[in-house]
Amino acid sequence: MKTLQLLISKSVAGAIMFLSIALILAGCDRKAARTSAGNEGGRKKVVGFAQMENNGPWRIAETKSMRDEAAKRGYELVATDAQTQTSKQISDVEDMVARKVEAIFLAPREFEGLDGALAVAKQAKIPVFLIDREAAGTPGQDYVTFIGSNFVEEGRRVGEWTVKNTNGAAGIIILEGTAGSSVALDRNKGFLAAIKSSPDMKILASQPADFARATGQKVMENLIQAHGKKITVVYTHNDEMALGAIQALKAAGMNPGKAVKVVSVDGQKSALEAIIAGDLNVTVECNPRFGPIAFDTYEKYLRGEQIPPKIIVPDKFFDSSNAAQFVAEAY
Known part of the structure; x- marks a missing residue:
């Protein structure tokens, strides 16, 4: 009789322990579901944006869009300014790799000359997304994709x-x-x-x-x-x-x-x-407001979705017939 009671007691204790573990795991799943893509377990993902310069309205608007979208999605954005120097932009990318950012958004100053920086990021297994300008290399190999206008x-x-x-x-x-x-x-x-x-x-x-x-x-x-x-x-x-x-x-x-x-x-x-x-x-x-599409593309990449080699952003045509209509929303 005592042996039977002991077995029953152990079974009940095991069931309670199993239920407790299940509830804890369920709580963790719910917490993960509530966590933004840029914030894992309370830790912000750090991503880099290697800007070529910030000395005109277009570039300033682009940088602001990237900063705003990163903040909105819970990422920490490391943004650099190459000050119109390709050599500095290469150094900026290498510094981001050394810092072990989880992705790099790169606005290339020149088409040629960035292959070394792309190679360093590739070796470190850090995905690079080109935005607004292209660079020499093969999408899917040297970088993930190009996002920009035609x-x-x-x-x-x-x-x-x-x-x-x-x-x-x-x-x-x-x-x-x-x-x-x-x-x-x-x-x-x-x-x-x-x-x-x-x-x-x-x-x-x-x-x-x-x-x-x-x-x-x-x-x-x-x-x-x-x-x-x-x-x-x-x-x-x-x-x-x-x-x-x-x-x-x-x-x-x-x-x-x-x-x-x-x-x-x-x-x-x-x-x-x-x-x-x-x-x-x-x-x-x-349009310089690349933040939303840049981070959408990165998060699709994280989910394992197929990313096309080029993502072309549609652009409007302005003349005297419609300039007044769109001036208020222009950057």
Whole structure:
């Protein structure tokens, strides 16, 4: 009888212990379910954002978007500023690897030259996501994917508008972005392809102005001295250079937006305001707010989902017909 009572007692104790463990595990599961993707067990995931620079509205808006989205999802974001130096950007990525961040978002300054940094991250098994600009390498091997706009398409859309609105005849100045960057190469490629079949669309000069307003103004001043009234179109690879070119054209009495058509890419607020004022003719949007799609893509990667080699963000086209409609939401 005592043996039977002992067996029953042990069985009850075992059942109670099993139930307690089950309840604890269930509680842990519920806690995990409540934890954001960037916060595991109360510990924030640390991810890096290697920005190329923070000296213009577009870059500032991009960095803010990444910071805001990281905070929203519970990540700790290590953000660096390469200050327009590829060598520093390489060092920034290597520092992130040494810190053992769990992912790196990289906005490449140049297409070439970052292969060493990508290799260091790959060796450390840290996934790299390229945003807004491409870099040499193979998606799925050297980096996970590229997230950004179709830069060739941006240039093509501007070029097609220019051909149509000049009746296929113009003296064109091109202000290029950072030499060697994928965005400058592709925006040029798209524009030149669009005007190729119009032999009276003449390129008078094409010079880098490094995506900067002050540089754009200075380069435009020099080109006005060289080409004067032959200039009837100015195509710039971003709005900051366009705004600088507009100032140079005004100073020379060349009536930008009317006598000289000014066309651009980016879609920043000051550019839309210039369209409304009649100084700028068109700009194709290149949205800098990459935070949501960048972190969505990273979290899909963490879940083991298939990530495409390129994720293209759709962009709007702004001219006098819709600039006022969108100016309030522009960056």
